[in-house]
Amino acid sequence: MKRYMPLAVVIVFVTLAAGVYALDFTSRVRTVDGISVGEVVLGDQVPIRIRYSAGGLGPGERAEVMANRLSQIDNLQPADITVGRVGPYWAVLARGQLIATADPMHADANRTSTYGLAIQWRNQLRTAISQQTGSPTPPLGAGSDGQALYPRTAQKVVPIISVGSGLRIGAAIVAGSSQQVARVNAVAQLEGQLGSRVRLRALVPIDTENIVGNLRRVPGTSVIGVADIDL
Amino acid sequence: MQPKSALLAVALVVVLLLASYTPASAISLEDALLAFGIGYAVRVFGDQINSGLNTLLAQQGLQFEGTTKVVPILSVGSGAYIGAAQVAGPPSLVNQVRAVAQGQTSIGDLRASYLIPVSDINVLRGINRVDGVGLSALVDFRL
Numbered sequence: 001m002k003r004y005m006p007l008a009v010v011i012v013f014v015t016l017a018a019g020v021y022a023l024d025f026t027s028r029v030r031t032v033d034g035i036s037v038g039e040v041v042l043g044d045q046v047p048i049r050i051r052y053s054a055g056g057l058g059p060g061e062r063a064e065v066m067a068n069r070l071s072q073i074d075n076l077q078p079a080d081i082t083v084g085r086v087g088p089y090w091a092v093l094a095r096g097q098l099i100a101t102a103d104p105m106h107a108d109a110n111r112t113s114t115y116g117l118a119i120q121w122r123n124q125l126r127t128a129i130s131q132q133t134g135s136p137t138p139p140l141g142a143g144s145d146g147q148a149l150y151p152r153t154a155q156k157v158v159p160i161i162s163v164g165s166g167l168r169i170g171a172a173i174v175a176g177s178s179q180q181v182a183r184v185n186a187v188a189q190l191e192g193q194l195g196s197r198v199r200l201r202a203l204v205p206i207d208t209e210n211i212v213g214n215l216r217r218v219p220g221t222s223v224i225g226v227a228d229i230d231l
Numbered sequence: 232m233q234p235k236s237a238l239l240a241v242a243l244v245v246v247l248l249l250a251s252y253t254p255a256s257a258i259s260l261e262d263a264l265l266a267f268g269i270g271y272a273v274r275v276f277g278d279q280i281n282s283g284l285n286t287l288l289a290q291q292g293l294q295f296e297g298t299t300k301v302v303p304i305l306s307v308g309s310g311a312y313i314g315a316a317q318v319a320g321p322p323s324l325v326n327q328v329r330a331v332a333q334g335q336t337s338i339g340d341l342r343a344s345y346l347i348p349v350s351d352i353n354v355l356r357g358i359n360r361v362d363g364v365g366l367s368a369l370v371d372f373r374l
Contacts, residue, residue: 223367224346
């Protein structure tokens with residue numbers, strides 16, 4: 001029995017080594033046009049490039065945090081990289097863990113929305129992982145989280161509630177991704193005045209009809225029509 | 232051409248030139264609205280109205296995460312300027328929006344208006360919708 005012990009240990013070790021691995025994500029700082037830029041690197045690919053600071057971290061530090069988070073996940077596959085909401089922001093996730101928050105500054109710099117930026121980073125990460133592991137990238141249009149690249153859209157009619165009086169003063173048609181539209185329960189109307197001849201009516205899709213509490217905008221939805229009833 | 236018609240034509244040209252060259256600081260929003268109409272007022276004071284709307288939203292913590300812009304609302308039936316709207320979305324798409332086209336339909340006592348961000352102000356020629364841009368606010372003018 002003792003004679004076979006070393007062999008058993010080797011077999012177990014080889015099995016574990018073959019089954020569990022982590023990709024070697026690294027980060028680096030480069031100077032581009034006189035600006036310090038942080039890069040997340042995998043092999044010869046740079047899936048994420050960070051130009052702006054956030055949360056008290058500089059571009060290089062942000063890239064390092066992202067690379068560390070990715071390196072800690074075993075057996076990472078392209079389909080593990082998804083897009084989801086973290087608080088008020090769109091973010092890139094790996095098996096549900098936060099990797100990178102798509103901030104408005106980078107979205108503006110890339111001429112897209114924060115959602116569009118998260119999708120862009122997700123796709124670049126998937127491509128880089130695919131090249132390292134040989135695993136295919138999921139087809140465009142669907143992620144492993146079931147989130148479509150172009151989400152299914154929906155429309156819905158909800159009451160317009162005046163923030164000043166709390167009265168229902170009409171109805172609005174809201175549109176957006178099916179998931180987000182389902183959360184909309186009303187449109188809050190905030191009123192303002194510019195001079196004596198201009199009346200402002202901001203229309204905000206919200207997730208509650210109780211406008212006394214905190215109003216929360218439902219992101220990714222907007223009003224596409226209004227309806228009045230002649231009384 | 233009759234002298235009266237010629238005089239009217241000259242007066243019209245002067246008004247149009249004034250409308251084109253009067254600096255925004257020299258004329259108030261109310262005056263611009265009354266003298267030159269909604270289209271001119273929105274073109275010159277759009278940024279000011281947009282800023283007012285964003286302040287209104289920020290006071291409630293409901294500011295939009297993205298770019299906003301104020302454009303005129305055009306009636307699909309007549310092509311006339313009938314108001315203004317704030318549109319919101321990604322900068323590259325919002326920049327394409329020139330107006331919001333408003334169409335109306337009635338079902339019994341219910342009157343519904345569809346508001347479509349468009350890239351061409353000539354809505355009589357057709358509707359060139361800008362996808363991915365939403366409506367964030369309406370602006371009513373009292374003429």
